[in-house]
Every structure is written in C-alpha cells, then in structure tokens.
C-alpha cells in the first residue's frame with residue numbers, strides 16, 4: 001500500500017532558479033527527520049536536496065536521514081544546537097518548553113481548514129514565530145505540515161469522549177496534549193515517537209494519534225484495528241538549521257537554503273494533502289475500522305475540551321489566539 005501511495009504522489013517539481021553565489025568551499029548538510037522514508041515529509045526533503053545540490057552547483061551535498069535514525073525530534077534539535085547535525089524539521093509540539101508561543105498550535109480544533117493554517121503560518125504570525133525560533137543555536141527557515149492528527153487504538157471504536165474512558169493514549173511530549181487526553185477521560189502517556197511502534201505492539205499503550213500518512217507509513221494499522229477521523233489538532237513542521245552551520249555559509253548559500261526550505265514547504269503540503277484522503281481510503285480497504293465523526297460528535301468533543309482552552313488561554317496569551325481566530 002505504501003508503494004502504491006508513493007506512486008500517486010505529486011511529482012517532484014523541476015528545479016528552477018539560478019546557481020547561487022558561493023565562496024568556492026564545499027559543504028555537507030545532513031538533514032534528519034522523525035517520519036519514515038515513504039511519508040510526505042521525506043518526499044519534501046528529496047525536493048530540497050534537488051534544489052540545494054543543483055543551485056549550489058554541487059558545492060552543498062545534502063544527506064537525508066529518516067525514521068529518527070539520527071534521533072527523535074527533540075534529540076535532532078539538540079544536535080543542531082551542538083552543531084553535530086545541520087538540519088531537521090520537527091513538529092512544533094515537542095518544542096514548547098523552548099518556545100512557549102508554539103503551544104498555540106496544540107490547542108484543539110484551532111485551524112478549521114488547511115488553508116487557514118497556511119494563511120497563519122505563511123503570514124505575519126508565522127514570520128514572527130520563525131524569528132522567535134531563531135535563537136539558542138537555531139535558525140528557523142520555514143513551515144511544512146505534519147497535518148491533522150487522527151486517533152487510532154487497539155480496543156474499541158471511538159465516537160465520543162465516553163468511548164475513551166481509561167484508554168492508554170501515547171502523546172507527544174507536550175503539556176497541552178496531556179491535558180487534552182486527560183480532559184477527554186483517557187489515560188495519556190508522553191513518549192518519544194521512536195519507541196511508539198513497539199509500545200503499541202506490546203500493549204504498553206492502547207492508542208496514539210498522528211496524521212493518516214504517518215499512521216500508514218509507520219505501519220500502526222498493523223497493530224491498531226480502530227481509528228477515528230478526529231482532526232483534533234493540526235501540527236505544523238518547522239524547518240530548522242544549525243546556527244553554527246548557517247553562520248559559516250556565504251550569504252548566497254544562506255539565501256539558497258531559505259528559498260529551498262520555502263519551496264519544500266509548499267510542495268510537501270501539496271503532497272501531504274493529496275495523500276491524506278487517499279491513504280484514509282487505503283487504510284479502510286485494508287480493514288481498519290475508521291469512525292468518521294458527524295458535526296454533532298465533533299461539537300461534543302469541542303465542548304468537552306473547552307476547559308483546556310480556558311486554562312491555556314491565560315498561559316499562551318489571549319491576543320495570539322484571537323489573532324489566529326481572526327484569520328479564520
């Protein structure tokens with residue numbers, strides 16, 4: 001199924017743009033991500049590699065690593081800070097301890113459509129956040145998407161908060177996600193993504209939540225019979241480069257990396273959105289029991305989660321939430 005999905009991905013665009021002005025030196029850029037080689041994120045990285053290698057005339061060699069081979073999201077970010085890795089593109093959620101503003105993206109049902117997410121991330125709010133994240137040894141270059149998260153589990157179909165009673169759900173290492181699942185009556189366990197498949201297989205946790213693409217490419221459907229199209233959180237990916245590497249590059253190559261990160265982000269979002277429904281259908285065809293929530297069922301989840309909003313509104317700052325809401 002993964003190979004079939006890959007063949008229906010939008011083709012990688014031709015590289016367009018002039019050769020960047022370098023300094024005659026050669027550079028190696030290792031780019032590592034947590035998701036697998038068959039997902040939309042890796043496909044975006046392949047486009048990034050094409051752009052950077054062609055437009056640096058081979059002076060920047062890009063090496064791609066997937067499936068947390070060089071560490072999970074948090075470990076990859078620390079590797080950027082210490083200068084042992086050049087680039088990564090984590091979900092924003094595990095970074096909230098470093099950048100508290102990012103917590104806004106973890107609020108449930110914040111972005112009603114992907115287009116609203118694009119407007120926020122590619123607009124003034126997203127630019128401001130890229131600046132905020134350009135500190136502590138990091139330089140933030142742009143946005144891509146992990147996407148809308150869906151719940152899967154091994155126990156029962158979930159159509160209402162009651163169905164979650166006591167369910168052990170793995171969450172990302174993020175306090176709002178913990179609150180969400182506690183408030184819904186589940187029993188959340190924060191855990192690194194790298195440990196998740198084994199934890200699901202061995203029943204250490206009953207469920208997890210991630211976009212359809214990640215559910216399929218990480219083969220969670222092999223150990224999870226049930227899924228709910230909950231769309232409860234839209235998670236952005238933020239593209240980061242090590243400040244140590246960045247500061248060694250001539251300006252022409254810095255501009256090239258910025259351009260390439262933006263082009264990658266646009267293409268990766270297109271791939272992610274093209275594959276999303278296709279993969280949901282494939283998972284259903286393969287026998288996964290997928291519950292599609294009615295608008296009334298979604299409203300019940302939203303109402304149950306309103307205390308999470310009230311609590312985090314104070315901590316995150318109401319103004320930022322209102323600015324984002326004004327875009328919708």
Ligand code: PAF
Pocket residue numbers: 034035073090091146172192193209210214235
């Ligand atoms: O579930 C997670 O930890 C994240 O969604 C993932 C898959 C590592 C991507 O950042």
